[in-house]
Amino acid sequence: MVGDVVGKPGLKAVxxxxxxxxxxxxxxxxxxxxxxxxxxxGMTPDTVQDLYGSGVDVITSGNHAWSKREIIPYPESELPLIRPMNYPPGVPGHGYTFCKGALVVNIMGRVFMPSVDDPFRALDGLLEEVGHRTKVVIVDAHTEATSEIGALGWYFDGRVSAVLGTHTHIGTTDGRVLPKGTAFISDIGMAGPRDSVIGNVPEDVLKRFMTQLYSPLGVADGPVIFSSVLLDIDANTGKAKSIQRIDREAP
Ligand SMILES: [Fe+2]
Ligand SMILES: [Fe+2]
Known part of the structure; x- marks a missing residue:
């Protein structure tokens, strides 16, 4: 799984x-x-097709799922494009999809994030509803706080194959298999411009922090990083055998 793919540099890295x-x-x-x-x-029909064309099977998202309105009809179709399942009822799209024998789920945390429904109970409910259909369950847990993603990992340990953090754009080094067989990492990190503040032009970000005035953020350019994790999951039991960071860089 690749973390948040940021702008054209991220698509290029993918x-x-x-x-x-x-x-x-x-x-x-x-x-x-x-x-x-x-x-x-956000995402547009073009950027999601770019990802599919590069060999991505399932696209997850998060708080920016619907930031570009032209993508909204897309997840209503059968495309493997999902948004956090714990958005309130009535929000477009789906929170999970089945692909190649795996159930891929997207949830979102609530600490320093939009006030969505409880991700713990939302995923409990989903596992009860469709969990019997496959042993392999991979969760993109879109979270800001390491405490919340950590709690999600331990709560679902042994019940899903992986709880993988996205959203901060910064890869963490705590990837491990938890005692009951769930692969966990606080954040995979991004695919995007290396010389940036979480993908954005540093000067733009500084302007915001130092004046507290709104100013648009541009995606940085230059060398790209590619942050991902490799999972080895036993398809018969759904237990993870290993999780390993796969990080790359290109000029
Ligand atoms: Fe993001
Ligand atoms: Fe996000």
Whole structure:
């Protein structure tokens, strides 16, 4: 799974590395978080097609799922494009999808995030409803706080194959398999411009922090980083055997 893909630099990194890694590592399923593909905020039909064209099987998202309105009809179709399942009822799209024998779920945290429904109970409910259909369950947990993602990991340990953090755009080094067999990491990190503040032009971000005035944020350019994790999951039991960071950089 690749973390948040940020703008054109992120799409470029995915195009560069996903096809190679698919062959090199004999990948069965590739997931990427697409919420920042459209110029840093949201997704468009073009940016999601770019990801599919690069060999991504399932696209997850987060708080920026609907930031570009032209994407809204998309997830109503059968495309493997999902948004956090714990948005309130009536929000467009779906919170999970089945792909290549796996159930891929998107949830969102509530600490320093939009006030969505309780992610713990929302995923409990989903597992009760459709969990019997497959042992392999991969969760993109879109969260800001390491405390909340950590709690989600331990709560679902042994009941899902992986709880993988996205949203902060900064990869963490705490990837491990929890005692009951759930692969966990606080954040995968992004695919996007290296010389940036979470993908954005540093000067733009500084202007906001130092004046507290609104100013638009541009996606940075230059060298790209590609942040992902490789999971080995036993398809018969759904237990994770390993989780390993796969990080790359390109000029
Ligand atoms: Fe993001
Ligand atoms: Fe996000």
């Amino acid at each position: 195009r560069e590395f996903v096809p190679k890694l698919r062959t090199e590592l004999k990948l069965d399923l590739v997931i990427a978080n697409g919420e920042n593909t459209a110029n840093g905020i």
